[in-house]
Amino acid sequence: MSNQNGRTPDAAWTSAEDQPGQAALPDGKGSLSEDPPDVHSLRRQLLELTTANAKLSHENTSLREAIMARDAFLAVAAHELRNPMTPIRGRVQLLQRSGDDKDALVARMDKGLERVEGLIEQYIKRATTLLEVSRATTGQLHLDLVAVDLCALVQEVAQGLAPIADHAGSILEVRVPSGAVTCHGDRLAVEQVVDNLLSNAIKYGAGQPIVVSVAEAPDLPNASLIQIKDHGVGISAEDQARIFARFERAVRPGEHHGGFGVGLWVVSQLVQAMNGTIHVASIPGQGSTFTVCLPRHDQTVQES
Numbered sequence: 265m266s267n268q269n270g271r272t273p274d275a276a277w278t279s280a281e282d283q284p285g286q287a288a289l290p291d292g293k294g295s296l297s298e299d300p301p302d303v304h305s306l307r308r309q310l311l312e313l314t315t316a317n318a319k320l321s322h323e324n325t326s327l328r329e330a331i332m333a334r335d336a337f338l339a340v341a342a343h344e345l346r347n348p349m350t351p352i353r354g355r356v357q358l359l360q361r362s363g364d365d366k367d368a369l370v371a372r373m374d375k376g377l378e379r380v381e382g383l384i385e386q387y388i389k390r391a392t393t394l395l396e397v398s399r400a401t402t403g404q405l406h407l408d409l410v411a412v413d414l415c416a417l418v419q420e421v422a423q424g425l426a427p428i429a430d431h432a433g434s435i436l437e438v439r440v441p442s443g444a445v446t447c448h449g450d451r452l453a454v455e456q457v458v459d460n461l462l463s464n465a466i467k468y469g470a471g472q473p474i475v476v477s478v479a480e481a482p483d484l485p486n487a488s489l490i491q492i493k494d495h496g497v498g499i500s501a502e503d504q505a506r507i508f509a510r511f512e513r514a515v516r517p518g519e520h521h522g523g524f525g526v527g528l529w530v531v532s533q534l535v536q537a538m539n540g541t542i543h544v545a546s547i548p549g550q551g552s553t554f555t556v557c558l559p560r561h562d563q564t565v566q567e568s
Contacts (some may be wrong), residue, residue: 410450412454461490492557
């Protein structure tokens with residue numbers, strides 16, 4: 265039986281087999297589409313989307329890390345710029361207590377102001393060093409490596425912290441050899457390392473004697489040592505493994521010590537930047553010994 269077009273009902277539908285690549289419409293009026301989309305093209309688009317998503321995820325992670333690094337640096341700055349204010353304030357208060365005795369005030373004014381000026385200079389230097397520490401976190405730390413007289417530097421830092429140690433009830437003992445001991449390092453960085461370690465010894469030393477010493481490393485011919493030993497609360501083996509990390513402190517609940525837990529992290533960053541090492545040995549209740557090993561400044565270093 266034929267329709268008005270002269271086709272049988274079955275002929276009104278064109279078989280896909282008769283016209284490969286087309287899905288036919290009734291009455292032969294065309295096809296729904298051409299060949300199915302290329303599978304390889306779909307896979308390529310999917311791969312591009314996956315790659316773009318991974319890139320965005322990586323950028324988000326980098327941004328979060330940058331924000332964390334910024335916050336960490338602010339904590340370091342707050343800690344390191346606050347500490348030098350203590351001896352400055354103590355010196356000013358000492359001058360103020362001499363106010364009733366005018367003769368004594370005049371006699372001590374020049375020396376006191378000279379000391380305050382020196383402390384302010386150290387404060388400015390420390391702020392400059394902090395900028396270098398911020399560069400260390402981004403791999404852009406550039407120190408001025410020269411010959412540093414460790415004996416003179418340690419004695420200078422100990423002298424500056426002596427009033428704080430005296431207030432805490434601790435006696436500072438400085439042991440340096442008669443001959444010169446030098447290291448190949450940045451003077452401001454070494455000064456900050458000694459200052460941080462000695463300040464910690466005073467803080468956690470429980471009013472006991474503190475010994476800071478300088479020596480040539482007996483088993484390392486090209487190294488110089490700075491060692492700071494206290495007889496205070498000590499550090500457990502568990503805490504020794506983490507105290508050089510950022511925001512870590514070996515303070516137990518119930519203990520009251522200020523700080524943000526960044527001082528030893530700063531120390532480790534500076535020591536590593538000078539190609540040195542730092543090590544702690546401690547027994548809880550018997551004190552701690554921090555040993556800093558720095559490259560010695562010798563003729564070979566100078567010629568290089």
